[in-house]
Amino acid sequence: MYMNKLKKMPVRYPINATLELTLRCNLKCKMCMFRHGDEADSRLMKGELSSAQWEDLIKEMFDAGVLNILITGGEPLLRKDFCEIYESMYRRGFIITVYTNATLITEKVMETFRRCPPHRIGITLYGASNETYERLCGSRDGFDRAIEGARTLSTLPSEIEFRTTVVKDNRHETKAVSDIIKQEFDLPVTHSTTVFQGVRGGCMPIAECRLSPEENVDLLVERTLERVRELFPPERRDQIGLKPIDAKQYCASEKNKFTLLGCQGGMNSFTITWDGKLLGCQMLDCFSTDAVKNGFLRAWEEWPNTVHLPEVDPTCTACPYITFCQVCPAVRMAECGNLSGRPEYVCQITKVLLSDRRGNNEKDLQKS
Amino acid sequence: MNKKYRAKECYIHRKVADNDVLISVGANVANFNGYITLNPSASFIWDSLKEPKTADELTKLMTEEFEVSEDVAYSDVKNFLEMLQRNSMVNVYE
Ligand code: SF4
Numbered sequence A: 001m002y003m004n005k006l007k008k009m010p011v012r013y014p015i016n017a018t019l020e021l022t023l024r025c026n027l028k029c030k031m032c033m034f035r036h037g038d039e040a041d042s043r044l045m046k047g048e049l050s051s052a053q054w055e056d057l058i059k060e061m062f063d064a065g066v067l068n069i070l071i072t073g074g075e076p077l078l079r080k081d082f083c084e085i086y087e088s089m090y091r092r093g094f095i096i097t098v099y100t101n102a103t104l105i106t107e108k109v110m111e112t113f114r115r116c117p118p119h120r121i122g123i124t125l126y127g128a129s130n131e132t133y134e135r136l137c138g139s140r141d142g143f144d145r146a147i148e149g150a151r152t153l154s155t156l157p158s159e160i161e162f163r164t165t166v167v168k169d170n171r172h173e174t175k176a177v178s179d180i181i182k183q184e185f186d187l188p189v190t191h192s193t194t195v196f197q198g199v200r201g202g203c204m205p206i207a208e209c210r211l212s213p214e215e216n217v218d219l220l221v222e223r224t225l226e227r228v229r230e231l232f233p234p235e236r237r238d239q240i241g242l243k244p245i246d247a248k249q250y251c252a253s254e255k256n257k258f259t260l261l262g263c264q265g266g267m268n269s270f271t272i273t274w275d276g277k278l279l280g281c282q283m284l285d286c287f288s289t290d291a292v293k294n295g296f297l298r299a300w301e302e303w304p305n306t307v308h309l310p311e312v313d314p315t316c317t318a319c320p321y322i323t324f325c326q327v328c329p330a331v332r333m334a335e336c337g338n339l340s341g342r343p344e345y346v347c348q349i350t351k352v353l354l355s356d357r358r359g360n361n362e363k364d365l366q367k368s
Numbered sequence B: 001m002n003k004k005y006r007a008k009e010c011y012i013h014r015k016v017a018d019n020d021v022l023i024s025v026g027a028n029v030a031n032f033n034g035y036i037t038l039n040p041s042a043s044f045i046w047d048s049l050k051e052p053k054t055a056d057e058l059t060k061l062m063t064e065e066f067e068v069s070e071d072v073a074y075s076d077v078k079n080f081l082e083m084l085q086r087n088s089m090v091n092v093y094e
Helices: A038-047 A051-064 A082-092 A107-115 A130-137 A142-153 A168-185 A213-231 A234-240 A247-253 A296-306 A329-336 A344-354 A358-367 B026-030 B040-048 B055-065 B070-086
Strands: A016-020 A068-072 A095-100 A120-125 A159-164 A189-191 A269-272 A277-281 A284-290 B004-007 B011-016 B019-024 B035-038 B090-093
Touching (some): A051 A082, A051 A296, A068 A082, A082 A095, A082 A107, A082 B011, A130 A142, A130 A168, A142 A159, A142 A168, A159 A168, A168 A213, A213 A344, A269 A296, A284 A329, B004 B070, B011 B040, B019 B040, B035 B040, B040 B055, B040 B070, B055 B070, B070 B090
Parallel strands (some): A016 A068, A068 A095, A095 A120, A120 A159, A159 A189
Antiparallel strands (some): A269 A277, A277 A284, B004 B090, B011 B019, B019 B035
16 A cells, blocks of 8 residues: 655654553453463562652653543552652642552542542442452452442542443443442443453453453444433434444545554553553553653654554455454554454454444334 | 732643643542643733732733733733632632
């Protein structure tokens, strides 16, 4: 495929940071992309940046104009010095989101959060019972602790967002999770769309526990219809002319835009890993610079030079549905182990979504 | 007329990509969860409000800092102070 070479890199602003404070986690969720085996814990811990290194990086990010910070992991609250790192970051003035499994909410954490409430807290739930947490996350009282943690966090002025990842082991509790959260917190639950295979050394048995392409599409449709019903009751739907679209026409109307990875990764967002690498995307570590050795700004400026994307599978290049497909370099790497392969699982999901079940989906929408 | 205004401490003023922004922090995130962009004169007024000031004092500072007439400066000050009061961003002392 012919591509125009750019004479100059378009301006990139490092606005959105994902800070992966640790890769370690107290849970062992079967579908976690990043989870290493327990035997890797001491090695991972040794390689983690110190709080002083995080504080230096955070100062550099502040000077460079970073606005939004997502603190994530692993489980970030597992770090003993979490509160110190967090508070020094907060006092500079960022819009801060914390992702947590809510099972490690100590009084010390709450005392820090009360003084410096995060703008948003994303709580991930993995089921609606201790049995499911035990089977899926290896934690016998995980559900009780997560709900208790969520209750405690909900006393903060922060905006709370509940998220869940649906796999075979917890599919039967999808509705129960939503119902509990609605009843207790009057909030919706966001569902992950597709679960990809492990990346960056993650070694959990994801392929075995994730939904089949058909189950995945059924869940996607179920959730989307629920959302449509909430946002657009039938009488409004006619007014705004909501109707199924023609996928091919939609794809053809998409304009070219400049990106490095096919998204905003590396253009206005980036990840700093537990050991100080700067990545354009948390899932993809084959393009990286060293933010500790070279300093944040140089690492950010030099990162595009590390990106070398090969030609992709010709089936994808010619595919009329590519705009609807979740495929991207990170997904190819997770699913195929390289940057050019056609990820069979994702490919099947796209096809199920756009072909055989499409007729049913349209009928479902009209019925609802 | 002699009311004094002072910026509340629940905002952090900083630069993001050459823009001045106020980041809402602390218990204030329950009321306003985000940030506000300021133009140069609003940014100057906000910084001046670290210490309590009247509208007249702010107008004088504005005419010294920017090349504007007193009328234009006063109307900028008045509009910005109104916005700050509407959004509970300042303490007001009679
Ligand atoms: S993975 Fe399949 S659906 Fe996606 S772009 Fe490639 S060929 Fe098309």
